[in-house]
Amino acid sequence: MKRILLLCLSVLLVVGFPTTGQAAPSIQAESYIMADAVTGKILLQSEADVSLPPASMTKLMTLYLVRRQIELKNLTWDQKIKPSAKVLKLANTSGIARVPVKAKTYTVREMYNAAF
Incomplete structure (x- = not known):
């Protein structure tokens, strides 16, 4: 049961919640990338090629x-x-x-x- 809940939450985080045409969130980070785990499609990115130490x-x-x-x-x-x-x-x-x-x-x- 926990695995199903985690899978559903992961899918919502990657695919996103239904939107009403809102703009992308403001992210305060030196660089970031978010990709769809299934298709590999890049959803959001900024300075994604910058090498940084792992978080x-x-x-x-x-x-x-x-x-x-x-x-x-x-x-x-x-x-x-x-x-x-x-x-x-x-x-x-x-x-x-x-x-x-x-x-x-x-x-x-x-x-x-x-x-x-």
């Missing part, structure tokens, strides 16, 4: 998903992870990451703790 909610969701996968036994704290070339490139881009990532193997626990 706190992104980090919290990532940490939640890691913990959930550990609880489901799909992942372990000692499992080894090697950052991809794309991750290494992003980590060395000024303004993107505050934690240095090197071309070495890390454990899930080390990566998890680095988020703090």
Whole structure:
């Protein structure tokens, strides 16, 4: 039941509530993008190509998903992870990451703790 409610709320947030010809909302952000999750159509955007560090909610969701996968036994704290070339490139881009990532193997626990 909770999943159905969350799905309905997500759809309303992406598709939108019925409007009466109102203008787009005023968004106070350095950059943003909102896309339809099904079609990929961009609904709103401003400076969408600007590289910025991930928002706190992104980090919290990532940490939640890691913990959930550990609880489901799909992942372990000692499992080894090697950052991809794309991750290494992003980590060395000024303004993107505050934690240095090197071309070495890390454990899930080390990566998890680095988020703090």
